[in-house]
Amino acid sequence: MEAELAGGLGRAGVIHTPHGDIATPAFIAVGTQATVKAVLPEAMKELGAQAILANAYHLYLQPGPDIVDEAGGLGAFMNWPGPTFTDSGGFQVMSLGVGFKKVLAMDTARVQADDVIADGKERLAHVDDDGVTFRSHLNGSTHRFTPEVSIGIQHQLGADIIFAFDELTTLVNTRGYQERSVQRTHDWAVRCLTEHRRLSALRPDKPAQALFGVVQGAQYEDLRRQAARGLATLGFDGYGIGGALEKQNLATIVGWVSSELPADKPRHLLGISEPDDLFAAVAAGADTFDCVSPSRVARNASIYSATGRYNITGARYTRDFTPLDAECDCYTCAHYTRAYIRHLFKAKEMLASTLCTIHNERFVVRLVDDIRAAIHAGRFEELRDHVLGRYYGAAEATSAQ
Known part of the structure; x- marks a missing residue:
């Protein structure tokens, strides 16, 4: 890292990828289905976007990772020359599966429960220690994601930076469930690394992909620190900070996690773009961020x-x-x-x-x-x-x- 904030965890630096460098802090524009909705990739380049993040869940369902692979990978498929990210699909499998879509904080005044589902919705995702069985939000067809499946999809998509498959919880899950989920996510992270290394060896002609582990733990300091310390021992190329959290606690939680992670590895905060959140996250040690909000609210004027x-x-x-x-x-x-x-x-x-x-x-x-x-x-x-x-x-x- 090239510069640091005095007395804090914030810093500026550079992430190197096969398709170019990313100067950090950086906002990573979201192109969920290999497109930032309504905008040409050329326009995204002209407006200064350094990288684009696409979604493994959506691209798995349509058009299929094999087609993206055959096209030469995500960047070639969408005519984007710069660095690319893909998330693991864990967010979409869980959030769409419980009917909350983009809203994961929900009403914390509700009684905490292990089997959370939105009112009037049917559960589409079922979690076990091996993975998640879910039904497509498009046509109801049944699918299964495991750590190995998610990594396999992301290898076919070919992004420069990919994420380990994690379990996304909500703020109304019980403390006991959060504890079990943090352990499950750690176990899945180990499996993701193993599969990532296996597939990388099988495809040596493909550009190297960096794998980021994802830190969960909701708003519990001990669980966030435990999760971060556990992932830090595994040798990831970088780290994602995910999960449901209340806005007022964002900086505190990012600070807990950043203080436990290796200083020489990038930290990506999933899902923020409001100005106050950006300043708070940078000061707490986050290097990159992604969010659909700028494009989504634009379509609503x-x-x-x-x-x-x-x-x-x-x-x-x-x-x-x-x-x-x-x-x-x-x-x-x-x-x-x-x-x-x-x-x-x-x-x-x-x-x-x-x-x-x-x-x-x-x-x-x-x-x-x-x-x-x-x-x-x-x-x-x-x-x-x-x-x-x-x-x-x-x-x-x-x-x-």
Whole structure:
């Protein structure tokens, strides 16, 4: 690592991959099904994205990892020249399997239980010590993921950075279940490493893939530290920090984990993109992050700006011929106005999603680039106070009116 925050775990550095270097901290854009929805890969490159993360679960179901492998791997398949990540599918198998989709924190006031399922939903995933049997959310067909299956899929997908198969719990699982799950995830991590090494030896002509172990343990300090220490002994190339957690505890939990992991290995925090979370996670030691939020909210007309998020379909923007964000340097803000983009949404034109996704992704990528530059310049705290003061202060002032 090239630079560190004074008195903290945050740092800036570089991750080397067969398809290029990733300067960290870095935001990794999510292209779930080998595409960032509504945006060309070329546009993602132009807006500064360093890497793309795709989803093993979704690509397994459609089009199939064998097809991606035959195409030359994920990057070649989607015409993305830079580094790629794939997650293990564990998140989707579990979250879709219990009917909560993207929401994993749920209502912690509920009585804790071992068999958690969303109200009105049918359980689609069943966990045992060997793996997970689940039904496809697309057509109900039955499938089974084990550590070996997940690693095999990810080897066929061919991403530069892949993740060990882990069990995702929720905040309403009992303490006893969380303990068993941490041990199960550790056991699966051992199996993932074994299979990863076996498949790497069988495919020596393929670019080397880095395997990251995933730290679980919910919001229990002893379990998070235990999980991190256990994985640190196994020789992973890096580490993911996953699991359900409450927003206010994010920095604390990342700090617990970071302090237990090897300082010379990258740490990836799964699933964040809000400005306050990014600053908190970097200060606590996270190096890279991914989240679907910038593109997902863009398709719903929610726009990131220096002074907070807003909805572009509001009537006040009907004759507003200024950019989405006057301080943004993206292609959308250079060429299109709020009035035009509002019109596109009202007319239900697909171009609205494209233009807003380009802007939102650029906003988050540029913010993390600024954080990295501030670490190198010794100005992290100054940048944090300035950015968050404007972003949330202005948003609070607007909502109070």
